[in-house]
Every structure is written in C-alpha cells, then in structure tokens.
Amino acid sequence: MIVLLRHCRTEGGRGRCVGRTALRLSPEGLDQALGLADDLGAVPFARLCSSPAIRAQATIAPLAGRLGLGVEALPALDEIDMGAWDGLAFDDISARFSEEYTARGQRLGRYRAPGGESFEDVAERAMAALVELAGGPLPVLAATHAGVIRSVLCRVTGHPLDDLFHFTPGYARCTILRPGGTLGLVAADADARTVRELL
Incomplete structure (x- = not known):
C-alpha cells in the first residue's frame, strides 16, 4: 500500500495563496505530528518519503524517529508552485491580477x-512518482500536501481536475492507494486507526 499523508496543521497561511511558501507547523500541528508517531509507530512501513517542504518534513520527522527510518525527500510530492502569486493574500491577488484570477476559477485544473x-x-x-513508489518496497508513507492529494485523487478516480476541491483532505489525514496495473483508491481522508487496520 501507498499512504499519502497530508501534513499537519500550519500557522501563517490563512487568507494567503500558499504553494511553495515556507510555513511551519502550528502548536496544534506539532501535537498532531507527535500523535501520528504514536498511532502509526507500530505500522511496518518499509519506506518513508516526504515533500521537501518544511511543513511536510516536520510532520513525518517524529514518526521517522519512532521507526528508526530515514526520510527520502521527493520534489515531485511538493505543493503546487503558484509562481508570482505564492505567499500573497487572495484579496491582493484578485485586485492585482483580476482577469487572471477569474480565468483560474473557470479552468482550475489547467x-x-x-x-x-x-x-x-x-x-x-x-x-509518476507514485508509480515509481509502487515498485516497492512497500508499504510506504509519503508526507505531502492537499493540492497533490486532490490532484492524485482526480487521476485515480477519474474526477475532473477542474473540480478538484470536491476532495477535502484534512490535516494529518491519509489517502491510501493500492498498487497494481493502475493505482486504486482504498480510502480517502482516513485517520491513523484506519491505516493501522488496513496495513
């Protein structure tokens, strides 16, 4: 199985366009990361991977320590690059880039x-990264981001990318995929208990 873990709760991002913007975990997020280490510390993960983002690395670090495993940074699992908009307030974006902001709403996926x-x-x-991970060793857990998980869920389920906000992965929640000829969805927005039961 491949487990995609959305990073824990952050601080400093409310009302902003956060893609590659560096955010740290909030105090609640740090507690969530410790809780994940407790809840998943008995799962026999063969491999741990993470987006290079600080928030993803901090999310998986306590679990890596508990399991005694290193963490492989995978740039392919980083959050969407929002370019000139990254880190700006949405109000500022809609004022400075009004036509582009409207266009994004009309064709979100592209x-x-x-x-x-x-x-x-x-x-x-x-x-592409997940297909490579599916080659083993398994099971693998990868800390990543909502935008990545939503995009993957669209591809795996056939849901249109223009409606990717149909999926709502929560902080510190997991999406479980089954390797095979094509990746299959086992569970979305699952808690750690579900991960333990399925793995």
Whole structure:
C-alpha cells in the first residue's frame, strides 16, 4: 500500500495563496505530528518519503524517529508552485491580477499562475512518482500536501481536475492507494486507526 499523508496543521497561511511558501507547523500541528508517531509507530512501513517542504518534513520527522527510518525527500510530492502569486493574500491577488484570477476559477485544473504550474502539472509529476513508489518496497508513507492529494485523487478516480476541491483532505489525514496495473483508491481522508487496520 501507498499512504499519502497530508501534513499537519500550519500557522501563517490563512487568507494567503500558499504553494511553495515556507510555513511551519502550528502548536496544534506539532501535537498532531507527535500523535501520528504514536498511532502509526507500530505500522511496518518499509519506506518513508516526504515533500521537501518544511511543513511536510516536520510532520513525518517524529514518526521517522519512532521507526528508526530515514526520510527520502521527493520534489515531485511538493505543493503546487503558484509562481508570482505564492505567499500573497487572495484579496491582493484578485485586485492585482483580476482577469487572471477569474480565468483560474473557470479552468482550475489547467490554469498556471504567472511563473507557476497547473494542477495538471502537479498530477503528472505526482502520479509518476507514485508509480515509481509502487515498485516497492512497500508499504510506504509519503508526507505531502492537499493540492497533490486532490490532484492524485482526480487521476485515480477519474474526477475532473477542474473540480478538484470536491476532495477535502484534512490535516494529518491519509489517502491510501493500492498498487497494481493502475493505482486504486482504498480510502480517502482516513485517520491513523484506519491505516493501522488496513496495513
């Protein structure tokens, strides 16, 4: 199995366009990360991977310590690159880039912010990485981001990328995929108990 873990709760991102912007875990998020280490510390993961983002690395670090495993940084699992918009307040974006902001809302899956990438781009790079991870060793847990998980869920289920916000992965929640000829969805937005039961 492949377990995609959305990073724990962050601070400093409310009302902002957060893609590659460096955010740290909030106090609640740090507690969540410790809780994940407790809840998943008995799962025999063969491999731990993470987005290179600080928030993802901090999420998986306590579990890695508990399991005695290293963490492989996978740039393909980083959050969407929002280019010139990254880190800006959404109110500022809608005022400064009004036409582009409207266009993004009309074709969310294919739209690239100036200097950034689209969710189609995210899906392509993430799916390629997951196919490689499916080759083993398994099970593997990868700490990543909501945008990545939503994009992957669209690809795995056939749901349109323009409606990727249909999926709502929570902080510190897991999406479980089954390797095979094609990746299959086992569970979405699952808690650690579900991961333990299925693995």
